[in-house]
Amino acid sequence: xxxxxxxxxxxxxxxxxxxxxxxxxxxxxxxxxxxxxxxxxxxxxxxxxxxxxxxxxxxxxxxxxxxxxxxxxxxxxxxxxxxxxxxxxxxxxxxxxxxxxxxxxxxxxxxxxxxxxxxxxxxxxxxxxxxxxxxxxxxxxxxxxxxxxxxxxxxxxxxxxxxxxxxxxxxxxxxxxxxxxxxxxxxxxxxxxxxxxxxxxxxxxxxxxxxxxxxxxxxxxxxxxxxxxxxxxxxxxxx
Amino acid sequence: xxxxxxxxxxxxxxxxxxxxxxxxxxxxxxxxxxxxxxxxxxxxxxxxxxxxxxxxxxxxxxxxxxxxxxxxxxxxxxxxxxxxxxxxxxxxxxxxxxxxxxxxxxxxxxxxxxxxxxxxxxxxxxxxxxxxxxxxxxxxxxxxxxxxxxxxxxxxxxxxxxxxxxxxxxxxxxxxxxxxxxxxxxxxxxxxxxxxxxxxxxxxxxxxxxxxxxxxxxxxxxxxxxxxxxxxxxxxxxxxxxxxxxxxxxxxxxxxxxxxxxxxxxxxxxxxxxxxxxxxxxxxxxxxxxxxxxxxxxxxxxxxxxxxxxxxxxxxxxxxxxxxxxxxxxxxx
Numbered sequence: 001x002x003x004x005x006x007x008x009x010x011x012x013x014x015x016x017x018x019x020x021x022x023x024x025x026x027x028x029x030x031x032x033x034x035x036x037x038x039x040x041x042x043x044x045x046x047x048x049x050x051x052x053x054x055x056x057x058x059x060x061x062x063x064x065x066x067x068x069x070x071x072x073x074x075x076x077x078x079x080x081x082x083x084x085x086x087x088x089x090x091x092x093x094x095x096x097x098x099x100x101x102x103x104x105x106x107x108x109x110x111x112x113x114x115x116x117x118x119x120x121x122x123x124x125x126x127x128x129x130x131x132x133x134x135x136x137x138x139x140x141x142x143x144x145x146x147x148x149x150x151x152x153x154x155x156x157x158x159x160x161x162x163x164x165x166x167x168x169x170x171x172x173x174x175x176x177x178x179x180x181x182x183x184x185x186x187x188x189x190x191x192x193x194x195x196x197x198x199x200x201x202x203x204x205x206x207x208x209x210x211x212x213x214x215x216x217x218x219x220x221x222x223x224x225x226x227x228x229x230x231x232x233x234x235x236x237x238x239x
Numbered sequence: 240x241x242x243x244x245x246x247x248x249x250x251x252x253x254x255x256x257x258x259x260x261x262x263x264x265x266x267x268x269x270x271x272x273x274x275x276x277x278x279x280x281x282x283x284x285x286x287x288x289x290x291x292x293x294x295x296x297x298x299x300x301x302x303x304x305x306x307x308x309x310x311x312x313x314x315x316x317x318x319x320x321x322x323x324x325x326x327x328x329x330x331x332x333x334x335x336x337x338x339x340x341x342x343x344x345x346x347x348x349x350x351x352x353x354x355x356x357x358x359x360x361x362x363x364x365x366x367x368x369x370x371x372x373x374x375x376x377x378x379x380x381x382x383x384x385x386x387x388x389x390x391x392x393x394x395x396x397x398x399x400x401x402x403x404x405x406x407x408x409x410x411x412x413x414x415x416x417x418x419x420x421x422x423x424x425x426x427x428x429x430x431x432x433x434x435x436x437x438x439x440x441x442x443x444x445x446x447x448x449x450x451x452x453x454x455x456x457x458x459x460x461x462x463x464x465x466x467x468x469x470x471x472x473x474x475x476x477x478x479x480x481x482x483x484x485x486x487x488x489x490x491x492x493x494x495x496x497x498x499x500x501x502x503x504x505x506x507x508x509x510x511x512x513x514x515x516x517x518x519x520x521x522x523x524x525x526x527x528x529x530x531x532x533x534x535x536x537x538x539x540x541x542x543x544x545x546x547x548x549x550x551x552x553x554x555x556x557x558x559x560x561x562x563x564x565x566x567x568x569x570x571x572x
Contacts, residue, residue, distance in 0.1 A: 049448065075450030083448075089441030100438045103431050104450030152449055 001060075002027045002156055002187050003048065008057035010043050010211075017043045019211040020057070025156070030178070030188045032198045034222075035208035036232055041191045042084055044208075045160055048189075049081045050074040061156070075104065080154035082145040084161050084191075090134030094125055097133050097144060101152035116151055122177065123147035139170045146174070150181075157181070159190040163197050175201055199223070207232060264414060268407040276406045282512075282519045283413035284475060289499035289511030290420045291467035296497070297506030298428055299460045300440035302361040305368025306468055306496045309339040311375060311488035313469025314476035318387055321477075328402040332473035336466040342367075343465025347458040368493060375484040386483040389476070402477055409478045416474060417512070420467055425508055427463070436460060440506075468496075502549050504556025513558045521545045 001024040010018040018040040025031045033041045046052040048059055050071040058067045061077055069077075080101075089097050098119045102112035120126045123143040128136065136144060142162055149157055159178075163171040175197055178188060192198045198205060199219045207215040207228050215221075215228045222228055264283075268276050288310065295301040316335030320326040326334075349355075350363050376384045389403075398404035402412060427433055438446035439453050447453050476482050486492065495518075503514025522542055529538030553560050 051444065051448070071444070071447040072450050072452050075448060081448050083445065087442045087445040089438055089445065091441050092437055096434065096437070099434060100446060100451060101449040103434055104452075109431065148445075148449060 001025065002062060003189065004060040005044070005048065006058050008044060008047060008059070009055045010040070010047060010052070011055045017211050021208070021213050023206050023213065023216070025187055025189050027187055028182065028185050029203045030182055030190070030201055032202035032205045033189070033191045033208060034193070034195070034198055034205060034232065039208040040211040041208055042160060045081070045158055045191060049079060049158055075152055078155035079158065080149035080152045080156070081158040082149050082160055082162055086141040086145050088133035088136060088141050088144050090132065092133055093130055094120065094133050094136065094144060095129040098147050098151045101148060105152065115153070119147040119151035122150055124173070139166055142166060142174070146177070155187060157186055157188045159188065161191055161193060163192055163194045171197060261418070268410050273406045276410050278519060278523055280406070280410045280413050280478070282515045283410070283417045284471060285496070285499045285515035285519060286512040287413065287417045287420045288468050288471040288496050289503070289515055290424055291464045291471065292496055293500040293505065293511050294424060294427070295460050295464045297500060297510070298433065298440065299436045299457060301457065301460065302358070303364040303464070304361045304497070305364035305493050307488045307490070307492035308368035308371050309343060309465040309468035310472035310475065310492060310496070311371065311484065312339040312342060313472030314482050314487055315375065315381055315387065316469070317473035318389055318476045318482055319381060322389055327400060328473060328477055332470055335469045335473045339469030340462040340466040344458050344462040347461035351454055351457055365490070368488065372484050372488040375488060384483070384485060386481050389480045402474070412474050416470060421508060423467070428508065432456065432459070498546065502546065502557060504558035507556065507558045510556050510558040513561065514556070517549070517557060
């Protein structure tokens with residue numbers, strides 16, 4: 001397992017947002033976390049990415065305990081993430097946004113620019129390289145989140161609802177990109193509400209509800225799972 | 240893959256303008272009388288310390304409202320080493336910068352260690368500045384509130400060794416400081432560290448997720464800014480010959496320091512200078528006007544209203560506005 005999470009628990013005051021979750025992601029795999037809003041998916045994500053400390057539980061990356069490591073340390077270990085609420089560095093150009101990751105990896109400026117361009121090209125943003133990131137449209141911002149994450153040359157990519165509020169054609173572009181990335185050996189953990197996307201992309205699906213894992217399996221397993229249908233998908237979604 | 244360099248339209252014009260500007264500044268003591276030289280020395284002083292403060296606020300988004308603290312540390316260290324220990328300011332000023340950098344790094348470490356952000360960080364800087372001001376005010380060795388006075392410059396003074404001298408000497412001292420400050424800032428801001436600083440200013444969480452080690456980079460900028468400000472304080476102390484905690488390290492001085500870069504343009508390299516010209520000239524002009532009219536407090540009123548006007552009509556600062564007017568001169572960032 002590239003990523004192994006055990007007994008992850010998070011209290012917010014007296015609210016238990018995540019209740020002892022176990023899950024793993026194998027190398028080269030795409031795993032999707034699904035579940036209704038408030039199920040604890042983003043909290044899990046933030047803990048794995050180092051943006052939040054768990055109340056209990058461990059996170060292992062490549063067998064090494066990385067629980068409580070800060071986000072910059074997780075980035076250095078090859079973990080990249082996107083934010084659910086997009087966070088372009090609005091006062092900087094698109095290129096500069098994609099330049100931070102390579103520079104933080106220690107690349108020289110010229111090499112870093114090359115890497116940044118490659119990341120932008122993958123996301124189809126190379127024509128926007130010089131425009132201020134604050135002027136991008138919503139789908140472009142989503143792509144910038146992706147480009148920025150890719151610019152860090154990650155081993156594990158965490159995507160928090162990158163398809164949300166995109167039109168089907170735009171979402172399909174991202175699906176194609178993610179499939180390419182998987183073919184190159186990148187491991188991906190994603191949170192997604194668009195079931196069409198999840199079903200076509202994920203090798204495994206983890207279903208969360210009220211901070212607990214209520215099901216796990218292949219897309220086919222999940223689509224047939226009674227508990228999941230009752231709690232999340234509904235009758236129509238399963239068909 | 241097509242690699243595009245940033246467009247540098249009108250770069251030769253920019254270089255010509257910059258060269259002319261620095262030549263003009265260099266020639267000031269030869270062209271203008273002592274009164275003007277003194278005024279422009281003050282401009283350079285505020286441009287320099289404004290640049291130092293702007294590194295923190297303009298480039299990393301850290302608001303310090305206690306920069307007079309570093310001015311005081313630099314000033315007192317330089318003065319005491321000179322007077323009580325016979326050390327040349329060539330040692331005293333760097334020593335002051337070092338002490339200030341350590342104090343600044345200490346404050347930054349404390350603040351960022353406990354995730355003090357935004358206005359709360361600003362409050363922390365005020366608290367430390369006031370703490371040190373009161374400490375210095377009650378420290379008999381350095382004269383307390385009564386002040387610390389440098390002996391008169393001896394007859395056989397060599398300005399290049401003692402760094403003390405006449406009006407022209409201090410003009411050039413601050414001219415060099417300003418120039419060095421500008422170059423250091425430009426190199427830092429336009430290089431790798433500057434990219435990280437901008438990323439932290441824009442969105443610290445996103446920057447950290449990309450691997451930016453924000454903690455040490457923030458401590459670094461506070462240390463650099465404090466050290467630069469302390470150099471300004473050391474030279475300022477030599478020029479004035481006297482130091483008082485309440486004026487050198489007071490809240491009013493902290494505000495005075497931040498006015499020039501705010502008015503000139505936050506996060507720009509030339510904003511602090513433009514702002515300093517404006518602030519100092521308006522101050523001088525309003526003082527003259529107030530004296531001529533003989534109305535007590537009129538100068539402060541004019542000063543306040545003018546500053547208010549600029550902030551209202553050019554909220555992004557004078558320098559960005561000038562740059563836009565002078566298009567297609569290159570953009571400064």
